[in-house]
Amino acid sequence: MKQSPQRRALLPVALLALSATISACGQSASKLPSISGAGASFPSAAYQRWSADYAKETGNQVSYQSVGSGAGVRQFIAGTVDFGATDEQLKGDDFTSGAAGERGALQIPMLGGTVTPAYNNPDCPNLKLTQAQLADIFLGKITDWSALGCPSKPITVAHRSDGSGTTYAFTNSLSCFSPEWEEKVGRGKAVDWPVGVGAKGNEGVAGLIQNTPGSIGYVNQAFVRGVILPAALENKEGQFVLATAESGAAGLNGVTLDERLGGEECNPPGAESFPIVAFTWILAYETGGETKADAVRAFLNWSLQDGPQQMAAELGYVPLKGDVLERAKAEVAKIKN
Known part of the structure; x- marks a missing residue:
């Protein structure tokens, strides 16, 4: 049966609409919810650059507020952020207080400085x-x-x-x-x-x-x-x-991390060592958060890749390497919905 000119003209429009619908469905399937974190100002230049680059690469949004480690820990314990950040390792009570105690707290080294x-x-x-x-x-x-x-x-x-x-x-x-x-x-x-x-x-x-x-x-x-x-x-x-x-x-290299990946050394040995060094940690909830847990895990896994770590080095930070990097990745894998 021969198609009318009007019917032939409508076919490309219909196909275009179908294509757009499929494309939109594909984007929504991979889109993760926006997440927000707050805490240490020490790594803020890296975290904010990571957030911008991550959004460009994946379309997923991360915001980070540089409010200081003390405020970051308090907000994490209160459960008002999706992740916290600190330059001082958590104390024992911090792991069992508030939302950290209810959902489980993970302390993940992200960079050195x-x-x-x-x-x-x-x-x-x-x-x-x-x-x-x-x-x-x-x-x-x-x-x-x-x-x-x-x-x-x-x-x-x-x-x-x-x-x-x-x-x-x-x-x-x-x-x-x-x-x-x-x-x-x-x-x-x-x-x-x-x-x-x-x-x-x-x-x-x-x-x-x-x-x-x-x-x-x-x-x-x-x-x-x-x-x-x-x-x-x-x-x-x-x-x-x-x-x-x-x-x-x-x-x-002179800092030994414990089972919770905390650790410090006030005057590390070594002729080539700078004497005031520290790791900086992201604080993540081990459970809960529904799809927010997927978003946090995805962002942290992305941040521990070679590219983002080397970019942080260009900003003046010390990238993670070797055993510390592998232990950090293993800790991120513990984040569950």
Whole structure:
């Protein structure tokens, strides 16, 4: 039977509509729900870049708020986020409190990093600090750049004002560098600073250093740029080392992770080791969340691939390798609906 011209003209339109319907069904089948996380500012540059790249590659949305490790742990325990993030390993009670206790808590290392002394003083290039000098600056005992072999100028100390895993890593090392620091101040996500001006997040401290000539503070290596200079820091073997991916990896090799993948070392051994290093962790629920669990698991598996890890290295982080990487992937596999 011969088709009318009108019927022939309608066929391509019908086929196009069918094709579009099939395509839309295929997209919805692979689409995962949006997820949100919050916590440590230390890895925020990597997590936000990962989120953007992951969305481009998969179409799935991830948002991350840099609110500090302390707030991230609290939100994770309260169950108000799909995942948390911290630079300080969880304590025993954290695993059994609130939503973490009800759903099970997984602590997954995602990256390593260095916490480096950083400063703004162009008259003092190539600064080298002993461990004792670093502690004395933050104790308020060294107040002028002349004590560090530089032209005289008052020192402005910059530190975190919020609860922070970066602060924990920094003060943990200062407690090993200086008995006086350990006795008078100690270690913690937040401490009573003897001197200095506070700012929120690595971003805030970096901004404070950038805008305050003569200042010195501590930030993740990824935030050292522009007028902000890194200081070479004396390590356990007496070598002065700058924070790099290589020196950070050497330091992290001295950290032993426990069965929950937590671990720290306040002054790692090794001539090539940077002395203030830490892992940074994603906190995930082991069960529940329905399709959100699939979305979290997919994003974390993607983030532990070679490409995203190497991209993070370009931002100043230390990528996971070897046994730590395999253990992290095994922990992600425990996330169930």
